[in-house]
Amino acid sequence: MKIIVLGTSAAFSGKNDGCSSYFLSENGKNYLIDTGPGCVSYLQNYISYRDINGIFISHLHADHVSDIYTLRYAIYTAQRDGYMKPSLPIYMPKSPKKTFKFIKDAIKKEFAITEISESLNLKLDGMTVSFKKTDHPLDTYAMRFECPAIKTGKGSLNKTVVYTADTGYFDGLVSFSRNADILIADATLQSPDMELENLGHMTAEQAGQLAKEADANKLILTHIWPEYDKNTSMGEAKKSFKKSVEIAKRGLEITL
Numbered sequence: 127m128k129i130i131v132l133g134t135s136a137a138f139s140g141k142n143d144g145c146s147s148y149f150l151s152e153n154g155k156n157y158l159i160d161t162g163p164g165c166v167s168y169l170q171n172y173i174s175y176r177d178i179n180g181i182f183i184s185h186l187h188a189d190h191v192s193d194i195y196t197l198r199y200a201i202y203t204a205q206r207d208g209y210m211k212p213s214l215p216i217y218m219p220k221s222p223k224k225t226f227k228f229i230k231d232a233i234k235k236e237f238a239i240t241e242i243s244e245s246l247n248l249k250l251d252g253m254t255v256s257f258k259k260t261d262h263p264l265d266t267y268a269m270r271f272e273c274p275a276i277k278t279g280k281g282s283l284n285k286t287v288v289y290t291a292d293t294g295y296f297d298g299l300v301s302f303s304r305n306a307d308i309l310i311a312d313a314t315l316q317s318p319d320m321e322l323e324n325l326g327h328m329t330a331e332q333a334g335q336l337a338k339e340a341d342a343n344k345l346i347l348t349h350i351w352p353e354y355d356k357n358t359s360m361g362e363a364k365k366s367f368k369k370s371v372e373i374a375k376r377g378l379e380i381t382l
């Protein structure tokens with residue numbers, strides 16, 4: 127399993143960065159997790175858009191979905207010219223209804239839409255994908271990508287990636303993230319922001335706490351507010367999580 131970060135910024139594109147998007151490749155299949163602004167451009171450093179096998183959208187905020195509007199033109203021509211099969215699978219929430227209808231009308235029949243819910247459990251070429259509703263102002267789903275453990279000389283090799291999407295901290299997220307090999311966690315905020323009303327995001331300190339409670343192996347802090355000092359976020363996360371912590375940045379590549 128390979129993950130490549132395509133964009134990380136919270137809410138709007140930071141300097142030389144887009145918004146949330148991750149490229150996941152497993153067993154020869156290529157998936158996009160969120161399609162924030164700039165991701166289609168950056169993806170082409172690695173693969174052609176024609177080689178995308180499926181897309182996961184955590185929620186319908188623009189910083190997670192906006193590139194789908196233009197990607198559809200690329201998909202349309204590739205399907206028309208026989209480079210891609212019809213109806214690329216896309217997994218997404220169908221709410222808020224108005225936003226969903228707007229997207230559905232825009233992307234038309236190039237995509238086959240499956241609604242995300244907590245009861246959806248996908249099996250894609252040996253990889254299992256499950257979903258957890260998060261604490262965010264609109265329907266948002268964290269995602270857990272799991273591959274069967276492979277036995278090695280050093281024991282069994284876990285291949286589990288959890289992406290929290292946008293969320294405040296809540297207990298259910300700990301069990302959902304349990305033993306993740308890689309935990310890609312919302313760290314939009316920093317500790318002084320705790321005085322603000324609940325924004326539906328975590329501080330970097332809470333992301334560290336989540337990684338500790340879930341006993342994750344590696345924490346990737348993402349969705350950091352573009353104007354925040356990332357070293358401060360790193361310091362906050364390391365207060366409680368003593369294993370490996372990295373700041374998500376474009377081009378960060380992890381192979382499991």
Ligand SMILES: [Zn+2]
Binds near residue numbers: 137187189292349
């Ligand atoms: Zn966001």
Ligand SMILES: [Zn+2]
Binds near residue numbers: 185187292
């Ligand atoms: Zn959001």
